Amino acid sequence: NAGVTQTPKFQVLKTGQSMTLQCAQDMNHNSMYWYRQDPGMGLRLIYYSASEGTTDKGEVPNGYNVSRLNKREFSLRLESAAPSQTSVYFCASKRTNSQGSRNTIYFGEGSWLTVV
Amino acid sequence: QQQVKQSPQSLIVQKGGISIINCAYENTAFDYFPWYQQFPGKGPALLIAIRPDVSEKKEGRFTISFNKSAKQFSLHIMDSQPGDSATYFCAAFSGGYQKVTFGTGTKLQVIP
Numbered sequence: 001n002a003g004v005t006q007t008p009k010f011q012v013l014k015t016g017q018s019m020t021l022q023c024a025q026d027m028n029h030n031s032m033y034w035y036r037q038d039p040g041m042g043l044r045l046i047y048y049s050a051s052e053g054t055t056d057k058g059e060v061p062n063g064y065n066v067s068r069l070n071k072r073e074f075s076l077r078l079e080s081a082a083p084s085q086t087s088v089y090f091c092a093s094k095r096t097n098s099q100g101s102r103n104t105i106y107f108g109e110g111s112w113l114t115v116v
Numbered sequence: 117q118q119q120v121k122q123s124p125q126s127l128i129v130q131k132g133g134i135s136i137i138n139c140a141y142e143n144t145a146f147d148y149f150p151w152y153q154q155f156p157g158k159g160p161a162l163l164i165a166i167r168p169d170v171s172e173k174k175e176g177r178f179t180i181s182f183n184k185s186a187k188q189f190s191l192h193i194m195d196s197q198p199g200d201s202a203t204y205f206c207a208a209f210s211g212g213y214q215k216v217t218f219g220t221g222t223k224l225q226v227i228p
Binding site: 004033035040041042043044045048090092103104105107108109110 | 122125148150152157158159160161162165205209215216218219220221
């Protein structure tokens, strides 16, 4: 079981360039998330998708767009990259409206993005 | 807007000692409180979690203590080991377990 798979692992972009981070999960989860992690800021939610066909803004959505392509895949797009978007990005997934231990959020291994 | 406040930011503990990380929240709608462990270069992974109707939960050397009236919860790592060196995040769920808010993280270093 691969769990949550993100690509690419590392990327360097020039200011103004665009790119898409890809994410796929093989656990049949309905909910998927994109977080960014910055020193001293913890994990901040960019966008999430409660189910296929729906997306909602999180805490820091500006400068990003997402697409829930199907149940497995949730991509994050930077249309015009800025140095402030230099960060580590994590995709995650979870069962929807589940209780107890099934509330576990499963994270990918991260994508390190540098914007110069 | 930081709804879950975590402290300390970093922590150094000697091998065999007790590591304690604290979190406080304001939103009374939070109803599930997990802790995540993250090793360098990896994504966070669930360590242990607690519901607000329980005051303590223990799994091996890891214990969550929960104080509902004070809106605080903490992670205790007993007999800390160098392999426990990682960043720890507290979190809180609300909205039918859909929305998750994370603390800012605590970098723990356990020295031999």
